[in-house]
Structure formats: C-alpha cells, structure tokens
Amino acid sequence: MTAQEVRLCGLLLQEHFGEVVEKVGTHLLRIGPLSLRAIAHETSTPLDLVKKSLCVLLQHSLCSFEGTQKGPRGVVEYRASCERILRMLRYPRYIYTAKTLYGDTGELIVEEVLQRGHMTMSHAVQTVADRLTHNMEEGSSMEYSEVVSAFSRLVETHLLQRCPSVTEGPLPVASSGGPAASATVPTLSECQTERFNLPPITLKGKGKRRLSNEDNEAEQARGKRARLDDANTKTSGDEGIYWQVNFERFHQYFRDQAIIGAVASKLDQTSSEIVRTMLRMSEVTTTPTAAYTQPLSVNEIFRALPPSYSISRPVLEQYLTLLVDDPMEFVSKTGDSGGGMYAVYVHKVLTSLARATLESVVQERFGSRSARIFRLLLRKRHLEQKQVEDFAMIPAKEAKEMLYMLLSENLVQLQEIPKTPDHAPSRTFYLYTVNPLSTARMLLQHCYKTVANLIVRRLNETKENKRLLEKSQRIEAILASLQASGAEAAQLTEVEEMITAPERQQLEALRHHVNKLDSSENQVDETIFLLESHISSTMASR
C-alpha cells in the first residue's frame, strides 16, 4: 500500500461511511493487522464506535478477521484490504453495466447489493420490488417473480456470487486445562462448487408501495401488522446464504469491452464482432488472468456468430487471417485442426492498450514531439542521445531538452554501459530507455493521487458554499410542501424569490464544478482500470 493509495482509501471511506470508519480503516491500512483493543487504544476512539465501524467494514467485505494465537486466550486480528476499498470508486460503472445488460431490474439489484455489502436473495428481491413499484404508476406493482428471474440471470452469468459461508470450527484452545472454548471466531470458507448455486426460495407476492404521509395513522397500524407478516415471511428458505457482487467477472467484461473497442477502431466492425463472439464463447472457460483465451476452431466460431452478421465461411477465414497478421496481434493461430484454431491474445492487447495510454499521457503533457521520442524509445528499447536525435528527426538542442524533461519526470531512464572497469564517463555508453511496467505503475500512482485531489477539491468546494447549499435545500423543502398542500402561484414565486439572483448563479457554478469533478473521477477510474489490468496480467504471466 502506497501513501497515495492509503490517502485515497481514506477519502473514499469518509465519503461513504463517515469519519469514524475512515479513522479506523486508515489506521488498519497503515499499520496492518490489529486487534480490537489495539485499534481502540491507538486511534483513541471509544470501543463501541470501533466495534460499529468494524461491523460496517466487515459487512462490506472491506476488512477481514482472523483468529490468532497471540495473547493468553487467542486474539482476533482485523485486516483492511486496500484493493477492495479502491473498488468503491468503480461502483457507478458496475451499476451502469448491469443496466445495459439486464435493464432496470438488474441495475437496481446490483445497486442494492453494492450499497449493503451483502444480502440474502429474498431481502434483495423484496427491496428491489418495492423500489420498482414506487416508481411505477398508480395501481400497478412489480411481481416478485420477475425480480427473481432477473436475479437468477445475474447469478447464471456469474455477476453475483455467494459469500463464503460459516463452517463449524472452534478455535483450538491454547490455555492449559479449562474446557474447550466455544467458537468466538467463526471460520468462513468459500465453497467453489456452490458459488453460483441459487437456493430454492419460496417468495410470492408483489412489491409494496410506500404510502404518502397523509395516511400516517393507518400506516402505523398497518405497519405493525406488516412487521408481523415480515417476521413470518422472513423464513423464506435462504437464511444464511448471502450474495455479493463478483467484481472479477465485471472486470472481465470491461476487459472484453476494451478489446472489442480496440479492434473496432483499428480494423472494422465485422472483425470486432468476430472477436466479440470469440470472447463470449470463452467467457466461462477462461480464468480472469489468463494470457490467452481457450483456442476455438473456425467451425465453432462460424456457428456461434450472431445471425445478423451473415458472412460466409471463406470470408470469416479471411478476417481471421487479417486479425492474426495485424501487428497488434489481437488473435493468434494456435493450430490447424477444425479448420484452424484461433485464440485471442489477451495479454498482448492489454499491453498495447496500456502503452497507448502512456503515449497519450506523454503527448498531452509534453507535446507531440516528446511523444515521438517516447514512442521511439518504446519501440527501440535502448538508444544513445545521438541516435535519438537522428531517429526522431528533431534538432539536437530540442531533443536534449525534451529528453531531460522526460528524465526528470521519471518517464525515461538512463542506463550506463561501461567500456572500462573504472566507469570513466568518457568511456561509458549512456543509453536512454523506457521501462513500460514501472512507468505504468508510476502512472497508476499518479492516477490515485489525481482522484484523491479531485475528491478533496470537491469536498472543499461544498464546504465553502455550505451555507448556501443548506439554504437552497430548505427552500426546496418549503416549496415541495407548499406544492403538496396546493398553494397558489403567488406564494410559490414568493418563496422562490428568497434566493437572490447572484446566489442562484453561485449555486449554478457550484453545481457545474461538482459535476465536472465527479465526471473526472469516473474517467480517471477508466484509466486506472486499464493500467491495473495490464499490471496484473503482466505479473501473472511472469
């Protein structure tokens, strides 16, 4: 965990869960595994608040616990997970993807599960049905069965998975004599075969519409009865089976989308469709960190092509040959059986995408000529100063200045090759080189810093205009209540005029700034995803 990551994690925790959880979380991230008492003591937070924060962190799987043998009776240690906390930045992207794939129902299911960390299927179905019913017009309501089917579809494509379940297993007793202590620490184990098995549940009914405030008393009386009903329907057959979002699968989907987009922009639409078909066929058979997908024969690809793309068999083979011959190496031929076996070279595509990101960063920050030097060094690996000037066709003085600028930003490194053992500078080669992996890591840290800065700036802007924001919220509330109770237009305009025109402008400017900052966070997160995928793919292939 670098300092930038810890800072960003702290800001994310603060935004979503408040300051107490942030303090506990950042302390755990910085120090490492700690026990409950140690956390309370070192962060000087009351024990109860620490307990609550740990419950929240555990609920959202941002933290894990482990029973250790330290101390006289064994102590439970908690460990925060930096990577998992950084995923919180990507939540809107997950929800949007679910919407594009499975419509509003899927979107709401994923949103609910993300907001609550993990939940049972019945609870999720009920909450989502209620929300959908609330947005539908009067009189109609959402059937539970529809939501259940959407949920099952999400589980079938592995976008949702079961949480590790509790197994029986008491801690081994360390003290001498004494009866065996009952389990103070539950052991959670993940069962691979059961990860995507839907439990049989009996859920019949429709979503309940939330009543307006006018029926308060009736609602209270009904509410009590409904609570009794809930107590009866709570045992709907899936106690203890919790579902959480499977981030790996979502990342695989994003990766596939990136690959298809790259192919579409480099070649054409049909090639991208072919690659999409190949990726779809190898979705469940390929592990997320594999360098190649499973090899597929031309026959299989031909059969699996979508009917809207009716291309003939020879044309398909021509497209595949084109893809293989392309210098980007999207697809590679792994054999000749079945008309030719082809596999998508995932690792290479990710590397190319990361490289393109690096090049565009250099171009936007330093200009196109520096970008030319950078690309040259990426291609040719090691070059002397003179060679750089010649190959890049840039005058010596400017080339020198640009190289030094890149060197000072650590995008380019200097490698010495001594001719004599005493490293005399007149008899040593000094070569400029680019190390793509370490440059990608450095850029990733910059991205984390960027997002942290964006969040800090947004918090600062809202804090400066806090008074104005509160005033506008109060006026909106007054307006809403007036409209609900049917006031005349004159009263409404009178209330609206309580905000003066310059204040309105200020509010508008604030809203514009906050939107811009939020939007930037989302887009920096896309870069973060590309770089992280590249780094993990490279580390896995080593």
Place this chain on the structure above:
Amino acid sequence: MGFKPATICLQTERLNLLSHTVTSAVCRQTVLFLSSAVRMAGRGRGRGRGQLTFNIEAVGIGKGENLPPSTLQPTPLFPPMEHKPVPLQTGEEAEYMLALKQELRGAMKNLPFYIRPAAPKKDVERYSDKYQSTEPTDNTIEWDPDWKRLPRELRVRVRKPLKERALPAPKCAKKPRVDKEEIIRKLETLEKKEEELSSDEEEREKKQEEEEQEGEEEYDEEEFEEETDYIMSYFDNGEEFGGDSDDNMDEATY
C-alpha cells in the same frame, strides 16, 4: 581516484525527488545542480572555474555553451501549463454514470452504515438532558447484521426503530390516572431496582450482551422511573413558568 561519475549522472534522473513540476524550470534545475556542482568543486581547489570531476560533454553540454541562469526560489504552486488538458467526455453514458455516482453518495449518507462520531457535549449540562433523548451514539447499532458471521467480541445491542419505542410510552401515560395501578407499579419498580443492580454488575463482567429486546425496552423505561419519585407524565419542565412572573416585577427587590 575518488570520483564517482555514476552518482552524478544518475542524480540527474533523481531530480524528480525535488519537484514534480513540468516546465523548462526543470531543465534549469538540471543545469542548476550541475553548475552548483561546478561551484562546489571549484571551492575546494581554489584554482580554475568549472573543474568538475567528470567530463561535462558526456551529458551533452558543450564547451562554453550558455547555461540558463539558476533559479533561487521554489517553483510556483500552480505553474502555467503549456498544454491544456483534453476536455472531458460527454454523452449519455457519462452523464448517467455521473448521476449514479451522486445518487449513490447521497444514498450512502442515509443508510445505517454511515456512522457519525459522538455529538460533542453542550456547554452546560442541562437538567432536561436526562429526560430528552439525544442522538443515539452509544453502544447500539442501527442495523441487524448476521452475528454468526462476525467474531463474538464485536457484538453490540441492536437499536430498535424509534416508532416502536414511542408506541408504549403514550400507553403508559394513561395508566397512572388509576391510583391502584400506580401503587402496584411502584412496588414492581422497587423490586426490579434490586434485580437490576445485580444484573448491572453481571452485564459489566460479561463481554457479550445478550439482552432480549423487550427486556431492553422495559429496562430503559424503568431506568427513567428510577431516577425520580415522580411520575413521568407529571414532570413539568418548568418552561411555562417564566411567563407568569412578567407581571409582578416588584417582588424581586430585596
């Protein structure tokens, strides 16, 4: 031969430790370092300027070339950018994700997972603090996690929603009108007082809190009862008292 050209060469690339700005000032700093090395090298010897321990031509600075003047202050906090950034992506997808992000942020603040720190104590302790409930920042949790999945030491009481606690309170307000019931209740509370004292001690010893929820409700109510000999409904805040004394200001002279 004590010189180390390697370190000096490599230090040009470690200049990023000094600053992160990207302007030609950086180039100047490269040369600043070299020229200061030149000066420092010259200081020890005292003869001839520019006596460096390595060949300066290797780094690319020719003989007698005009070096830019050295900077004597840190680089500005917001240096002018030579290349403006590319505008953000717009479009339906970007706007939808933006709306999602803001809604998610707002929704998280209202969920029970958002933990607020304990409210700071007001300047003076008010008598009514005992009888008016403040924000629940004590050892209760507002949602019901699955305790089987969590270590036992994390267990805290689950706070029931306010609605349920408000319902029994007006019910009890009607009862004391009857005298007999009042006495019976007083006797019961006195009995329970003794029970609670012992149960309090037990609770403090145990780490785990295992109260049933109904017992918790009654406990809180009885605690309120215990503090005074007066019935809750008869308690007068004294807020209406002030209005009467406005007419008789003469009484206050002593």
